Amino acid sequence: MSDSFLARSVPVTRIGITGLSQAGKSTLITSLINHLENLRRGSLSAQTDLDLLVHGHWLRGGEHSFDYDAGLHALTNQPVRWPTSTTDWSIARIEINVDRPWYSLKPRKRVIELFDYPGEWLLDLMLLEWDYRQFCEALWAWVGQEPRHTVGASLIAELAAIDPLTSVDTAQLAVLQERWADFLAECRIAPYQLSRNLPGRFLLSGRDFDPAEYPFVPLFGLGVVGNDAAHDFPKGSWGAVCQANFDHYRNDQARPFFDQHFRALDAQVILIDLLGAMSAGPAALKDMRAALEGVLEPFRYQSGHWLGQLFRRRIRRVAVCATKIDHLLPDDQHRLQSLLESYLYETVQRLAAASIELKVMAIAAVQSAQRVEAGGTGSLIGRDKRNGEKIHFTPPTLPSTMPHNLNLKIDELPQLAPPAGLDRAQVFPSRRIDQLLAFLLAE
Amino acid sequence: MNTGPIDEPIRLKTTVHQQGDEVPEIDVAQIRLDNDLDAEPEPLLPPQRTSLFFRLVTLSIITWLMLQWFQGTVWSWAISPWLGGGIALIGVGVMMGLVVLAWRARAASRKLDLISRMQQRIRRAQRAHNQPSSLVPELAAEIDALYQRSPLNASLREQLAAVDASWSVAELAQGLNSWYGPLDQEAAQLIRRESVRTGIFIAASPYPALDLLLVAWRNIAMVERVAYIYGLRLSAPARWHLYQLILRNIAFTTVTETMLDSVSQTWLSNILLQVGVRAGQGIGVALYSLRIGHQSMRLCRVVPESDPLIDRNIGKLVIDSVRSRSSGG
Ligand SMILES: Nc1nc2c(ncn2[C@@H]2O[C@H](COP(=O)(O)OP(=O)(O)OP(=O)(O)O)[C@@H](O)[C@H]2O)c(=O)[nH]1
Numbered sequence: 001m002s003d004s005f006l007a008r009s010v011p012v013t014r015i016g017i018t019g020l021s022q023a024g025k026s027t028l029i030t031s032l033i034n035h036l037e038n039l040r041r042g043s044l045s046a047q048t049d050l051d052l053l054v055h056g057h058w059l060r061g062g063e064h065s066f067d068y069d070a071g072l073h074a075l076t077n078q079p080v081r082w083p084t085s086t087t088d089w090s091i092a093r094i095e096i097n098v099d100r101p102w103y104s105l106k107p108r109k110r111v112i113e114l115f116d117y118p119g120e121w122l123l124d125l126m127l128l129e130w131d132y133r134q135f136c137e138a139l140w141a142w143v144g145q146e147p148r149h150t151v152g153a154s155l156i157a158e159l160a161a162i163d164p165l166t167s168v169d170t171a172q173l174a175v176l177q178e179r180w181a182d183f184l185a186e187c188r189i190a191p192y193q194l195s196r197n198l199p200g201r202f203l204l205s206g207r208d209f210d211p212a213e214y215p216f217v218p219l220f221g222l223g224v225v226g227n228d229a230a231h232d233f234p235k236g237s238w239g240a241v242c243q244a245n246f247d248h249y250r251n252d253q254a255r256p257f258f259d260q261h262f263r264a265l266d267a268q269v270i271l272i273d274l275l276g277a278m279s280a281g282p283a284a285l286k287d288m289r290a291a292l293e294g295v296l297e298p299f300r301y302q303s304g305h306w307l308g309q310l311f312r313r314r315i316r317r318v319a320v321c322a323t324k325i326d327h328l329l330p331d332d333q334h335r336l337q338s339l340l341e342s343y344l345y346e347t348v349q350r351l352a353a354a355s356i357e358l359k360v361m362a363i364a365a366v367q368s369a370q371r372v373e374a375g376g377t378g379s380l381i382g383r384d385k386r387n388g389e390k391i392h393f394t395p396p397t398l399p400s401t402m403p404h405n406l407n408l409k410i411d412e413l414p415q416l417a418p419p420a421g422l423d424r425a426q427v428f429p430s431r432r433i434d435q436l437l438a439f440l441l442a443e
Numbered sequence: 444m445n446t447g448p449i450d451e452p453i454r455l456k457t458t459v460h461q462q463g464d465e466v467p468e469i470d471v472a473q474i475r476l477d478n479d480l481d482a483e484p485e486p487l488l489p490p491q492r493t494s495l496f497f498r499l500v501t502l503s504i505i506t507w508l509m510l511q512w513f514q515g516t517v518w519s520w521a522i523s524p525w526l527g528g529g530i531a532l533i534g535v536g537v538m539m540g541l542v543v544l545a546w547r548a549r550a551a552s553r554k555l556d557l558i559s560r561m562q563q564r565i566r567r568a569q570r571a572h573n574q575p576s577s578l579v580p581e582l583a584a585e586i587d588a589l590y591q592r593s594p595l596n597a598s599l600r601e602q603l604a605a606v607d608a609s610w611s612v613a614e615l616a617q618g619l620n621s622w623y624g625p626l627d628q629e630a631a632q633l634i635r636r637e638s639v640r641t642g643i644f645i646a647a648s649p650y651p652a653l654d655l656l657l658v659a660w661r662n663i664a665m666v667e668r669v670a671y672i673y674g675l676r677l678s679a680p681a682r683w684h685l686y687q688l689i690l691r692n693i694a695f696t697t698v699t700e701t702m703l704d705s706v707s708q709t710w711l712s713n714i715l716l717q718v719g720v721r722a723g724q725g726i727g728v729a730l731y732s733l734r735i736g737h738q739s740m741r742l743c744r745v746v747p748e749s750d751p752l753i754d755r756n757i758g759k760l761v762i763d764s765v766r767s768r769s770s771g772g
């Protein structure tokens with residue numbers, strides 16, 4: 001009772017922080033809370049849109065609450081490190097006092113909710129619309145291309161060799177499923193860094209789901225069978241079992257997750273690790289773009305469609321952000337933003353047409369490099385996160401436009417560790433987090 | 444179709460200069476300071492919010508006047524209904540007059556001055572398209588009119604002579620920006636000199652009570668001289684805005700360390716820790732003067748700046764010279 005009363009009197013703004021895995025979601029949320037906690041200090045106080053917000057305060061506790069403590073612990077304790085990768089969804093709640101004029105009837109408090117989840121799960125948005133056959137076809141197309149084709153050669157051949165109509169060997173299915181998960185895991189990391197890794201929950205299952213209970217794999221032998229046979233696999237066959245378990249995965253795991261959490265969003269932040277993908281090369285860039293386009297597709301559906309409703313019912317603002325730009329010099333940070341614009345041109349155009357307030361920007365949640373100048377040229381110093389050594393480097397100069405075929409690769413860009421000396425009571429040094437907040441929270 | 448090697452991507456190289464312990468440690472406070480120095484320019488004339496105090500004072504004065512009027516009306520009514528009626532009427536008339544005045548003032552405070560409006564138009568046109576546009580001659584004529592009585596009129600005429608409808612707004616802006624080049628330089632030098640001087644004065648001043656006057660005097664002089672360099676008189680809204688900034692700068696000289704912290708300038712408090720309160724205040728005042736100078740430059744230019752007029756290097760120079768001279772002397 002009191003809960004619903006509260007919900008009515010204090011307006012809640014729920015913001016989805018969306019991004020493929022390792023895009024920088026959890027770090028951004030940690031930084032956003034830190035900025036809101038220190039609202040009247042630093043650059044936020046200069047944002048005229050946020051004039052009225054005086055004090056933010058993180059609400060500890062509650063179910064599935066975001067672990068800000070853990071984030072702070074990682075970033076402010078010696079030795080500093082990045083927050084660990086997310087394993088389940090959570091919500092960060094921040095209460096903000098609003099300084100209204102005395103005659104105003106509007107509420108004097110606001111609650112901001114930031115929704116975090118493992119990036120692997122986002123990709124499941126793509127398979128919500130597929131039946132099992134379409135799932136297999138899509139994956140078949142993906143594994144036909146490099147580098148997946150070589151990485152998973154033997155597994156793919158084995159899956160293709162299975163006749164979906166023969167009766168299933170559960171032991172083999174379990175093994176194959178595990179190998180599929182391993183294959184996804186390998187594609188995901190360097191040097192490949194591919195994005196379209198389905199099903200996402202095979203990589204990270206979350207608290208209430210055990211993939212081994214409902215095993216399935218894509219069966220590439222389906223193409224041989226012909227179209228309508230897909231609907232009547234003999235009982236107990238490979239095809240029937242995989243199809244049933246796929247349906248379960250789609251209907252009882254993936255779909256409720258998005259239904260529950262995306263329905264209530266007021267704004268979306270879409271984080272894109274463009275620098276990371278550029279470091280991995282053209283294949284990763286292409287895969288990431290395809291993944292993002294697939295994931296953002298629902299914005300395009302008409303209002304009758306449930307996915308369209310999910311995305312468009314409330315969402316008014318979308319910020320598309322390239323993350324981790326602290327690895328670049330200021331001029332290139334600007335260029336990265338225009339690269340992002342041309343990289344996602346179609347998607348951005350589509351969103352812009354959908355009567356949504358849209359902003360494309362380049363941000364860094366925690367600035368980890370310091371600029372030094374010698375002889376008129378800038379360079380950066382920081383600490384490499386992989387070996388912990390201090391490093392002095394000049395990042396590459398970016399082109400001002402993205403080549404249409406995405407044939408671009410950044411060499412040897414280090415990945416930085418967070419700077420030592422961060423402090424909860426002061427704003428973390430960052431790039432454009434203030435502008436992002438001003439955009440998201442403007443009334 | 445594709446003649447080049449298809450598989451070879453364009454390679455963007457990172458140069459690693461040094462690795463290991465010789466590389467200096469990075470300093471979070473310094474990063475903050477850097478970010479602050481190259482923050483995006485603030486809006487030219489930000490909307491003003493009236494303070495609670497001002498509102499309370501106005502409200503109590505109005506209440507007091509109403510009470511007086513009411514008393515007067517009752518009292519004179521007792522003498523003669525004619526007199527009472529007259530005073531009541533006069534009161535109503537005065538009130539209506541005041542409402543009209545307040546209304547006008549409000550409308551005026553929302554208006555931008557000519558220059559900011561022109562900058563806004565140019566910026567919008569630049570963003571919208573790069574084609575030749577009929578806007579260009581129109582703008583050129585307006586700019587010319589603005590400089591009608593300025594000593595720089597002749598040289599500006601020369602610059603604008605070539606402008607016709609085949610120009611795009613971006614070209615016009617570029618041309619004007621290059622015309623402004625020497626003026627910008629002169630103004631930036633003046634501002635830097637003034638900021639350092641004011642900062643050192645504050646850092647060394649033995650009489651804190653004098654600081655206030657000093658800062659006000661130096662800053663006002665600086666603003667006027669910047670306007671003079673650009674050959675313009677400051678408009679009323681621009682001057683009002685700049686004087687408000689100067690007031691805030693004066694506040695710097697009187698506040699203490701703990702208050703500074705809550706004035707949102709956390710980086711300043713870091714400097715304070717390093718160089719001591721007095722020198723820290725000097726640096727604070729110098730940086731704020733720099734900002735005031737920057738704002739006055741922008742308020743005097745018809746076209747928006749293409750590169751920051753006062754860049755972070757100047758900021759650094761100012762900090763360094765105030766710091767070194769105030770600790771040395
Ligand atoms: N230099 C720099 N690196 C960053 C920044 N934000 C994120 N990173 C890097 O990106 C990695 C992933 O960040 P996370 O915030 O864990 O990403 P995530 O999207 O939550 O990832 P998952 O939880 O695995 O989906 C970190 O380990 C950092 O190395 C940033 O602002 N600056």
Ligand SMILES: [Mg+2]
Pocket residue numbers: 025026027084085086116117118119
């Ligand atoms: Mg995470």
